[in-house]
Amino acid sequence: MKRTQRCGELRKEHVGQTVTVCGWVDTKREMGHLVFIDLRDIAGKVQLAFDVEKRPEIHAAAKNLHGEYVVQATGTLRARDPKNVNAKLATGEIEIDVAALEVLNTAKTPAIEVRDEIKTDPEIRLKHRFIDLRRRPMQRILQARAAMIRSMRATLDAEQFTEIETPILYKRTPEGARDFIVPSRAYPGQFYALPQSPQLFKQLCMVAGLDRYYQIARCFRDEDKRADRQPEFTQLDIEMSFNDREDVMALLEKVVPNFVRALQQDPTFKDCDWPVLKCGEVKAPFERMTYETAMRDYSIDRPDLRSRDLRLTELTAWAKGCSFNAFKGAAENGLVKALRCPGMAEAFSRGQIGNLERDAKGMGASGLASLTVGAPVSVGATYMSPLQGAIAKFIPAGEQDALVKACKAQPGDLIFICAHAKEKVVHAVMHNLRTVVAQKLNLLDPSKFALTWIIDFPLFEYKEEEEKLYASHHPFTLAQDMELVRKLAEAARKSGDGSVISRLKAAGFSLAQVLGIRNNQYDLVLNGTEIAGGSIRMHRTDWQEDVFELVGISKEEAEKKFGFLMNALAHGAPPHGGVAMGIERNLMCYFGLENIQEVMAFPKSATGRDLMIDTPNEVEPKLLKELGIEMTPPK
């Protein structure tokens, strides 16, 4: 045995014991006849004391130690004199009077200082990741990640789930994200693909009668990276049988509070400064909000409800009768929305308003109207309109009053209005604006956790340009009204030509009716981040065929792409559904971090390179030949 305790575990209660510790030399303080070494391991630091008069050879050996040397030290644990206690250190009341010292390894000077706070360039940190991970904040994050996953497993095991591994060598799926592909040696010219998620396999597990599946699943997507995206990431992947959406939601309402509690109660993290440690108990059941409400009030399907009272107002009806032509025109077949900013008439400078307008234009808007609300007054017989701003003069007093009333605005408020023929543009602008205003109002406290389910999503999305319906989640999601889907599919099959929509219209169905169908999807949203999402699936092939019909996936195409799933569904698939939760995205929220690299042990750069091991890289021509792959010459 090389050690009796870990450095950071030693306390007053061990005083008098002979202890052996191992760790890295953190700092050395030489005082002539005295040398102090702080020895560090994952549990913390402890002070080693060396006195030349007591043991000259050991003292001399201590003088030869350098930073990051790996050392084993044995000695008597003694209490420090009260005047020498270091209150900043958990081990500050004690030190080791070292009697034996062994250098287990020397160390080169690291590129990164092993300290809690560093400002080092991310490139350097990634190149020397094994040093970066020696730092306490990084070790705590990785420990917390493990604690979270441990808790997830415990919860699911208690609910009779079976952890099942699904293949990493998978098959290319033309839908969704770009696949990473892996050449096959046995079949030159043929390829595996890495899974974007285990979606189809988990459904096959249900068909197999495995009843309840989960996996801490690695997922791969070959898309361009972002601050919150990596080419490989981890999901808690869950699927269950004979359930409806309530069962899945109830399950996550156990999983999430359990792991939050696990993090909050773990003494390992008591010194950490994480939002998750300050957010209090996560109470179940979680709030629920329909997609319709979310879009109406917040213009986004993942609203940040820390600013729940900052709601948007739809003004389309008002704008249709508006004298200001820009609003009126947009309202004809588009959307007009307003954001009332309470008491913020003076909150933004001219320049800031200008920036907001510029951002709105960047999202496709033709402009962003801003109006401040004054007190309505009558001067003699003339009624003075309450609004001020560049466009106020185009809106008569009566219309202004109606606007103020619709927004429930008060004197001193600021009102932003965005109008556009494309709903998507208005939603993007207003969501962005709401975020800015909420920030300005200090509503986005990172230690406040606002959790909500978003439910009742539309089954279909309609792309006008293509005259095509798309599955808004994925095409395996069960509709709430399969009866109507059946009728639609039948109608679409009968009347021969034209787009699906024109055929449905010919059969007497309206677009609103089609888009009004809700599905069985549920997303879990935390402070504006989607931290989990899932759905109940269609377990019957005839239902599945109906939806394929409506989204324009032909029989041949369905057979080619999803044949094995369809075949499996035809062999007695039980009703089933599940959910997936992004581990990294969750951790980022809980730790208040902006970059996904901070919550992974060995992340890749934003261009998908591993800077430490330097990959991707070339392989030998011989290997390529074996795989039947020929390179085009580089340009």
Added chain:
RNA sequence: GGGGGCGUAGCUCAAUUGGUUAGAGUGCCGGCCUGUCACGCCGGAGGUUACGGGUUCGAUUCCCGCCGCCCUCGCCA
């Protein structure tokens, strides 16, 4: 694929309009110091200014290219 920012000592950053020996803090190495704990004091080493080209008497500085990192739009559930 598009846009923006960045690249100078191990690390974090300076360097005037383009100007002669590229500096500081920290780390590192050595010395001194008996209670330090981000110890203190003294001394020292350390640079292909990412890389390649161009303009110029002269380039860290200006121009072009290229590589890398970060952010973002597209893309991505």
